[in-house]
Amino acid sequence: MNALSTYLADSTTMLRRNGVRMRRYPMIWFIAGIPIVLLLLFVYVFGGTLGAGLGGVAAGRAEYIAYVVPGILLITIAGAAQGTAIAVAMDMAEGIVSRFRTMPISRASVVTGHVLASAAQTMLAVAIVVAVAIAVGFRPTTGPAQWAAAIGLVLLMTLALTWVSVALGLVSKSVETASNLPMPLMLLPFFGSGFVPTASMPEPLRWIAEVQPATPMIEALRGLLLGTPSGSSGPVAVAWCVAITLAGYLWTQRLYEREPAPR
Amino acid sequence: MTALAAAPARAIRAVGLRKAYGKLVVLDGIDLVVAAGTVFALLGPNGAGKTTTVNILSTLISADGGQVEVAGHDLEREPGAVRAAIGVTGQFSAVDALLSAEENLRLMADLRHLGRHEGPRRVAELLEQFDLVEAARKPVQTFSGGMRRRLDLAMTLVGDPRIIFLDEPTAGLDPRSRRVMWGIIRDLVARGVTIFLTTQYLEEADRLANRIAVLDGGRIVAEGTPDELKRLVPGGHVRLAFADAAALDRAAREFDGAARDDEALTLQVPSDGGLGSLRRLLDRLDGAAIKVNGLSVQTPDLDDVFLSLTSADSDRKVAAR
Numbered sequence: 001m002n003a004l005s006t007y008l009a010d011s012t013t014m015l016r017r018n019g020v021r022m023r024r025y026p027m028i029w030f031i032a033g034i035p036i037v038l039l040l041l042f043v044y045v046f047g048g049t050l051g052a053g054l055g056g057v058a059a060g061r062a063e064y065i066a067y068v069v070p071g072i073l074l075i076t077i078a079g080a081a082q083g084t085a086i087a088v089a090m091d092m093a094e095g096i097v098s099r100f101r102t103m104p105i106s107r108a109s110v111v112t113g114h115v116l117a118s119a120a121q122t123m124l125a126v127a128i129v130v131a132v133a134i135a136v137g138f139r140p141t142t143g144p145a146q147w148a149a150a151i152g153l154v155l156l157m158t159l160a161l162t163w164v165s166v167a168l169g170l171v172s173k174s175v176e177t178a179s180n181l182p183m184p185l186m187l188l189p190f191f192g193s194g195f196v197p198t199a200s201m202p203e204p205l206r207w208i209a210e211v212q213p214a215t216p217m218i219e220a221l222r223g224l225l226l227g228t229p230s231g232s233s234g235p236v237a238v239a240w241c242v243a244i245t246l247a248g249y250l251w252t253q254r255l256y257e258r259e260p261a262p263r
Numbered sequence: 264m265t266a267l268a269a270a271p272a273r274a275i276r277a278v279g280l281r282k283a284y285g286k287l288v289v290l291d292g293i294d295l296v297v298a299a300g301t302v303f304a305l306l307g308p309n310g311a312g313k314t315t316t317v318n319i320l321s322t323l324i325s326a327d328g329g330q331v332e333v334a335g336h337d338l339e340r341e342p343g344a345v346r347a348a349i350g351v352t353g354q355f356s357a358v359d360a361l362l363s364a365e366e367n368l369r370l371m372a373d374l375r376h377l378g379r380h381e382g383p384r385r386v387a388e389l390l391e392q393f394d395l396v397e398a399a400r401k402p403v404q405t406f407s408g409g410m411r412r413r414l415d416l417a418m419t420l421v422g423d424p425r426i427i428f429l430d431e432p433t434a435g436l437d438p439r440s441r442r443v444m445w446g447i448i449r450d451l452v453a454r455g456v457t458i459f460l461t462t463q464y465l466e467e468a469d470r471l472a473n474r475i476a477v478l479d480g481g482r483i484v485a486e487g488t489p490d491e492l493k494r495l496v497p498g499g500h501v502r503l504a505f506a507d508a509a510a511l512d513r514a515a516r517e518f519d520g521a522a523r524d525d526e527a528l529t530l531q532v533p534s535d536g537g538l539g540s541l542r543r544l545l546d547r548l549d550g551a552a553i554k555v556n557g558l559s560v561q562t563p564d565l566d567d568v569f570l571s572l573t574s575a576d577s578d579r580k581v582a583a584r
Contacts (some may be wrong), residue, residue, distance in 0.1 A: 006376075009376060010372075010374060013370065013373040013374055016373075017359065017362070017370055020361070020362060020366060021359070021361045021362070024362075024402070025361055054528035094356040094357075094359065095353055095356050095358070096359050098353055098357055099351065099353070099418070099419075100374075101322070101323050102321045102322055102323050102344055102346055102349065102351045102373075103346055103374060104346040104347040104375075104422075105374045105421075130450075131276055143554065160440070259324050259325065259326065260323065
């Protein structure tokens, strides 16, 4: 077997292993549950007031559902990243990874297996959150092409945050650290256009909110799902995703190639 | 066996192996030669560098210096070829606790690319061989220490490695599980596999190993067959036990140069343990009218070797830290 087919075969094996682990130690309800609670909180508790604040003739709770869902989806992806970091840190603490390191297998497959399994889990969590959003009144006004583009963008965002979270799981010396490190990722949509328009923020914060990656990602999703004007956010969001993926990938490779610490 | 004929005569050869973590020198230039198809035991106290040696020889970590050949391949230049020839069962359980025994073995079979027919066949064979058939579908989390260790070794054997590293394979096992593990190791050797074993149990090294190296403070302080090592320490002794300190005192005066233990009320008199010298010893005790409570004859064992070779050195190591 050549290097590529070994990599593909071993990555498939590792993906299967992680799939079984996810079924035995399920985190999916926890991962989907937090954004669902936030969605319901923002729609039913704050939604009336925040919706009125959006401006426009008939602004209210119904309009706010449409506004808040893209931000909630990004929170879902960021929250899943926390689960990924925990899963990776737990795995690295087990002796079996040392065994993998002494076996004639593709070294990259260990990490690839985690990334693929986590990305699949995240997409599933996003699907559950979208279903709940539709149940409480989210009505995307979009055609099949935009749906496909939105799914593609969510996938890119998922891959980007998954690579970073795998790195965070590798860099953590304990499962507790792995659980805390990705926390700031979940806050990014709050400091962007996830819950209120950036135009309503005071000047320095508004500037930060507009340049940080969460805002173009949310605006691009909003544009695709609801047909709102999104300007250059689409290409900017894709560029951010590619850059973050690349950085996360390189960081991950370096961390995994590090000599394991003595135990 | 044809595979054995093709194997190099030397399974492992290390020259000047060195490893340090910061200022702490773990391996201070060790040399090892392990002949193919034999059991080599690396014996040493906690912290001697046994696990570090296994980790380096099995490609898990890199050495700071020295040359190593495993299965005829240079460790640094051809780690992939080395990995293809070896199997490792480390000190820490290397099983996936969320999977079942069968799934763990299947995982190894898939990673060894055994294929759709050969994989399940090998897995079934190992489950049988390691007495894990009944527990095959149960999660490993529920396994006892002995079962875990058996599964761990079974996973190592999936790819039929020619050289197997076992880092303290019986640490923490009950006596019965330990004997089962020894039986498994003997079976492997009978099939021509080379075993590199670390242990702090002298009995284990004595029973299993063809050659033993004693590692202490990052250096090999002695190397040889179990019998050769036993010859390194002064001969045996007779241990006399007394009822009270007065009897011990009198006996100690009678046998000048014997080692006394005031707490245990015993005296160790050097002796070859033969009948003649034993009779002379008893005659002397009778002659001096010393009453002896108990007597035991001690021939030198590896414990004596271990203690006499490693005790002085551990002080040096503490100082070095």
